[in-house]
Amino acid sequence: MGRQTPLFKLHQELGARLVDFGGWDMPVQYGSQIGEHHAVRRAAGVFDVSHMCVIDLAGARVRAFLQHLLANDVAKLKTPGKALYSCMLNEAGGIIDDLIVYYRSDGAYRLVVNAGTRDKDLAWIRRHARDFGVEVTERADLAMLAVQGPEARAKAAQLLSGADAAAALALGVFAGCELSHWFIARTGYTGEDGFEIMMPAEDAVPAWRSLNSLGVASCGLGARDTLRLEAGMNLYGNDMDEGTHPYESGLAWTVALQPPQRDFIGRGALQQIVQAGSPRRLVGLVLEDRGVLRSHQKVTVAGVGEGEITSGTFSPTLERSIAFARVPAGTGTAVQVDIRGKLLNARVVKPPFVRLGRSLLT
Amino acid sequence: MSNVPADLKYTKSHEWVRALPDGSVEVGITDHAQHALGDLVFVEVPEAGRTLKAGEACAVVESVKAASDVYAPLAGEVTAGNPKLQAQPEAVNAQPYGAGWLMRLKPAPGALAAADLLSAADYQKVLDAEGG
Numbered sequence: 001m002g003r004q005t006p007l008f009k010l011h012q013e014l015g016a017r018l019v020d021f022g023g024w025d026m027p028v029q030y031g032s033q034i035g036e037h038h039a040v041r042r043a044a045g046v047f048d049v050s051h052m053c054v055i056d057l058a059g060a061r062v063r064a065f066l067q068h069l070l071a072n073d074v075a076k077l078k079t080p081g082k083a084l085y086s087c088m089l090n091e092a093g094g095i096i097d098d099l100i101v102y103y104r105s106d107g108a109y110r111l112v113v114n115a116g117t118r119d120k121d122l123a124w125i126r127r128h129a130r131d132f133g134v135e136v137t138e139r140a141d142l143a144m145l146a147v148q149g150p151e152a153r154a155k156a157a158q159l160l161s162g163a164d165a166a167a168a169l170a171l172g173v174f175a176g177c178e179l180s181h182w183f184i185a186r187t188g189y190t191g192e193d194g195f196e197i198m199m200p201a202e203d204a205v206p207a208w209r210s211l212n213s214l215g216v217a218s219c220g221l222g223a224r225d226t227l228r229l230e231a232g233m234n235l236y237g238n239d240m241d242e243g244t245h246p247y248e249s250g251l252a253w254t255v256a257l258q259p260p261q262r263d264f265i266g267r268g269a270l271q272q273i274v275q276a277g278s279p280r281r282l283v284g285l286v287l288e289d290r291g292v293l294r295s296h297q298k299v300t301v302a303g304v305g306e307g308e309i310t311s312g313t314f315s316p317t318l319e320r321s322i323a324f325a326r327v328p329a330g331t332g333t334a335v336q337v338d339i340r341g342k343l344l345n346a347r348v349v350k351p352p353f354v355r356l357g358r359s360l361l362t
Numbered sequence: 363m364s365n366v367p368a369d370l371k372y373t374k375s376h377e378w379v380r381a382l383p384d385g386s387v388e389v390g391i392t393d394h395a396q397h398a399l400g401d402l403v404f405v406e407v408p409e410a411g412r413t414l415k416a417g418e419a420c421a422v423v424e425s426v427k428a429a430s431d432v433y434a435p436l437a438g439e440v441t442a443g444n445p446k447l448q449a450q451p452e453a454v455n456a457q458p459y460g461a462g463w464l465m466r467l468k469p470a471p472g473a474l475a476a477a478d479l480l481s482a483a484d485y486q487k488v489l490d491a492e493g494g
Contacts, residue, residue, distance in 0.1 A: 033426050034401045222400070226426060290448070292404050292424045314403035314426050321404075340422070340429075 001025070005050035006143045006201040010208060014218055021221055022116030024051040029220040036223035037316040040190055041357045044149035045219035046211045051115035054139040054198060055125065058108050065132035066101060066109060068264055069125065071246060073256035077103035081177045083187055086254055087246050088113075088124070089266030093273060094242040095249065097121050098234065100187060102176050110183070112144075112196075114236050128265070143204035147216060148194035148227075150357060153186070155214045156195050159207055168195065189224060191231025191355050226313050229322060232284065232351025238295055239282065239310040239324050247273050248326060250282035250351065278329060282310065284351040285323040285335065286361060289344040293323035298338040299346075301331045309337065317354045318361065324351065364394035364489060367459055371477075372485035373435045378459065379479060382466070386441055387474070390463040391423060391432060391454065394489055400425040402451040407443030407464050414438060414467065416477060421464050423454065436477035438467035 002025040011018060016027035027048065029036060039045045057065070066074040072086035082103050088096045097117045102110040113121045122138060129136050147156040157165040164179040171177060176185030183198040199207065212218060225235070232250075234240055240249035247255075247270070255270060256262070287293050293312030300306055307327030315322045323346075327335065336343040352360055366372070371379040376395035380388040396402065404424040414420050414434040421432035421443075443465050447453060454462035469477075480488065 028427075029400065032401055034403075222427060290404065291406075292429065294429065314424070316426070 003051070005048055006204045007048045007050060007208060010205050011048065016218070016220060019221075022051065022114070024115055026051060027218075027220040029222045030218045033220065033222040033226070034316045036217060036219040037226050039217035040149045040192055040219060040223065040227055041317055041354070042150070043215070043217070044147060044151040044155050044194070045217040045223070046208060047146040047148065047219050047221075047224055048143075048204075048208075049146050049196065050143040050201075050204065052144060053113045053115060053118040053121065054142050054144065055111040055113065055122065056108070056137045056139055057111065057129070057134050058137070059129075059132065059134035060107055061132040062107055062109055062134050065129060065134045067262055068132070069128055070101065071255045071264055071266060071270070073262060074101060074103065074109070076256070077101075079103075079175075080105050081171070081175045081185075083174045083176060083185055087251060088121070089245070089264075089270070090242060091266060091269065093245040093266040093269030095236070095240045095244060095246065095251075096124055096242060098236055098240070098251075098254075102183075102185065104178070116237060139198075141201060142198045143201045144196060144198045145204065145207060145211075146188055146190075146194065146196045147211060148188045148190040148192045150193060152192065152194035152216070155211060155216050156184075156197065158214055159210050189231070189233055190227040191233070191352060192227075192357065226316055229311055229313050229324070230315050230317055230352065230354035232353060234282075234324070235311055244326070245270065245273060245278070247278040248280040248282060250324070280307070280326050281329050281331070282324055282326050283331065284349040284353060285309070285312075285325050285337070285346040286318075286349055286353070287321035287323075287337070287344060287346050291321060291339050291344050293321045293337060293339075293346070299325045299327055300336045300338065300343065301327055302334075302336070304328045304330045304332075307331070307335070315353060317357075318359055322353050364392065364397065365459070366392070366394075366482045366486050366489070368482045370459065370482065371435075371479035372482065372488075373433070373479065374488055375433050377432060377435050379435045379477075380459075380463075381474075386466050386468045387436070387438070388463050389435055389465050389467060390458055392485070393458045396455050396458045396462070399423060399430060400427055402454050405447040405451040405454060405464070407447060408440045410440050410442050412440045414440065416473065423451075432464060434467070435479060436467070437470040437473040439470070440465055441468050442466045
């Protein structure tokens with residue numbers, strides 16, 4: 001028996017298949033996983049992401065602390081509510097976790113980190129926060145719903161009072177705001193528009209039921225995984241971990257080496273990697289032959305070397321198999337993947353594969 | 363509750379076997395198996411002419427989540443793999459005992475009698491024991 005979110009009993013009532021995910025009993029699907037995937041690409045779906053860990057940071061030097069803790073630079077957050085995606089690195093440049101940081105006000109920031117890394121993240125953050133006098137508070141009292149899809153914002157706004165709905169609908173991409181009782185942000189993990197909403201635990205069940213009655217489909221972690229892979233978004237533990245760095249994980253865009261005087265954890269190691277050039281990179285693959293790409297399958301690059309698939313699945317939108325693979329830096333446009341002893345042909349592409357309901361494959 | 367037709371034989375690994383009038387058998391995966399796998403997106407069936415040993419992995423069914431082997435319920439020669447499943451793997455979900463059949467076999471001499479097959483009632487007991 002794992003940990004349960006405030007929505008656990010409702011998931012059971014809705015007939016979800018529940019599985020262990022990072023120590024939590026979570027819904028993998030309610031009916032058809034592919035059906036849930038399409039609901040998000042075509043209309044709207046709601047996910048329980050309450051297992052993710054919300055951490056509030058407070059203190060006069062919290063900005064300086066985050067500029068030390070994170071590989072991306074919170075100085076990019078100019079207005080309250082804005083969000084930033086970042087890696088949190090160890091001294092060797094290995095990725096402890098990926099996270100979203102929200103700038104709420106001067107002296108108050110909020111992090112959302114992965115469920116499976118909660119304990120090590122909190123320990124790491126607390127250890128480094130001491131030097132900056134920053135108070136670290138885990139918000140286990142909050143539930144979080146992700147409402148995603150082209151109709152998601154309009155549907156979710158119907159849960160809100162007039163003033164709150166107006167504020168939520170006015171949010172720009174990757175920005176959040178405080179509502180009367182909830183924190184709402186225009187973020188997600190699907191490649192569609194939508195909101196992620198943090199709310200007191202007791203609000204979660206009524207909110208979910210209201211969304212269902214508005215036609216928003218209950219969606220499980222199964223669909224969440226196929227949606228994020230189509231959207232070109234990494235999964236911690238699959239696509240990167242403490243043994244890999246951002247430059248071999250498709251995350252160079254999240255590292256802010258400018259300004260040079262910002263001394264963040266892992267900076268020294270990353271600078272050496274940049275100077276030497278990373279020998280590996282993370283790419284997207286599209287399978288040209290029939291079959292399904294899966295994590296840990298071996299990738300062969302003729303004349304160059306070998307790599308490995310880090311995440312693979314069948315893409316319901318593209319109706320073919322797609323993957324991320326870590327391959328030698330010199331990999332060209334064609335590779336072969338060993339699937340049960342057969343070498344199948346795959347094409348190298350730049351993720352994302354799908355964005356806002358449309359294929360990006362050429 | 364899974365559908366377990368009374369006129370078929372079963373394996374503990376969730377294949378079903380149907381005796382055909384010409385002495386050959388048809389093989390597929392059970393309703394319980396297709397439900398546990400979820401939406402199927404890829405099915406690989408054996409080619410006609412391949413000789414199978416009882417218990418040999420001979421087909422692959424893949425859902426969005428995972429790939430699973432299908433095992434030969436008895437020894438024999440493949441007379442046909444279901445050609446429709448390449449384009450329509452979802453037929454296994456929709457009609458596991460009908461249009462979603464995987465292969466037809468001509469049993470090796472004595473193989474049908476020697477095979478360790480379960481009646482519908484005994485297969486139901488296997489499912490009950492699994493909690494499904």
